[in-house]
């Protein structure tokens with residue numbers, strides 16, 4: 174009935190998440206409110222973990238891409254499941270560190286890392302750094318040498334794949350700000366240089382072709398291209414790269430009409446390509462990493478809002494304004510992304526209106542969505558926007574000096590605060 178399996182409707186006709194009445198969560202914690210279902214997050218992590226282990230004969234590794242949703246509680250959950258974590262900034266690394274995350278399982282990404290961040294990663298025992306460009310390689314070599322440490326690195330490669338997704342989240346093609354191009358020989362030159370360094374050790378090749386991808390073909394193609402590049406490195410440079418990182422980007426169901434393949438299918442098909450290429454090359458299977466973000470957390474999250482004004486413009490549209498918007502969910506204004514919404518306190522009724530859900534920021538584009546099927550929403554009703562667990566809280570801002578909402582985790586009938594709601598004092602915290 175809903176896009177996520179953990180959502181249901183109780184006897185009172187209210188929407189529930191993880192068995193808890195969402196209208197009670199709204200009353201207890203206030204709105205806007207992010208709600209994350211811990212049980213579903215763990216279930217998703219385990220599905221990825223188990224299929225990677227199975228398909229890669231115990232050499233499959235899951236690194237949760239924390240940029241999708243990062244807070245200390247999330248890091249603790251990933252740690253307790255035994256998975257790795259990707260970070261793209263000192264802030265994300267610090268969050269993991271403070272949460273007690275085993276830093277040797279952290280991968281550090283980014284197309285423009287600072288010296289401070291590289292030093293922080295080395296000082297805190299980050300497992301591997303995914304190097305994006307030659308100046309970064311040289312800076313890292315120098316910093317690691319000064320510290321007397323060997324930095325484990327992977328190279329971010331652009332395999333030259335069109336991932337059939339929104340151009341802002343497509344990252345594997347040659348015209349991309351990320352990584353080294355294969356076609357031009359740039360990637361090969363980088364590998365050569367790394368092999369001549371004293372303080373870095375090349376432990377893997379990495380690619381990430383984009384995000385919210387439904388089609389498995391581009392993932393297979395990327396795996397094939399990357400394996401052949403590993404073969405070329407072995408043949409021409411005599412070095413067998415031990416790890417292959419195939420990135421994230423698995424699509425999820427935002428709308429009823431979306432039909433992503435189950436991750437198990439992806440893992441089976443892509444691992445078959447990796448195995449076939451290994452055989453053809455006479456190579457052992459490398460350690461294979463994946464970096465799912467959205468697919469772990471998006472389906473497990475919802476956002477609760479309270480309806481304020483309702484504006485019916487005859488012959489044009491109906492606006493339903495809520496107490497949040499682009500500050501807590503900028504994905505519509507960034508990508509015109511689509512969501513499903515439900516009036517949480519009327520969840521058993523038909524969604525027989527089509528409305529525009531508007532936020533309260535000073536931008537006409539500050540919408541949660543247009544033409545959204547919804548129950549008749551009046552002032553005071555609670556609206557739940559579904560599948561907001563990824564790239565909502567992590568992309569939130571203080572535009573208009575609104576305070577960021579709280580994040581609540583639910584698990585088997587219990588709820589707890591994971592991130593406190595910002596106060597108006599927080600808004601001026603750094604002002605002099």
Ligand SMILES: *Cc1c(COP(=O)(O)O)cnc(C)c1O
Nearest residue numbers: 238381384421422464465466467
């Ligand atoms: C964003 C990103 C991911 C996660 O992507 P999802 O679409 O959220 O799965 C993984 N790896 C890298 C390098 C990324 O930039």
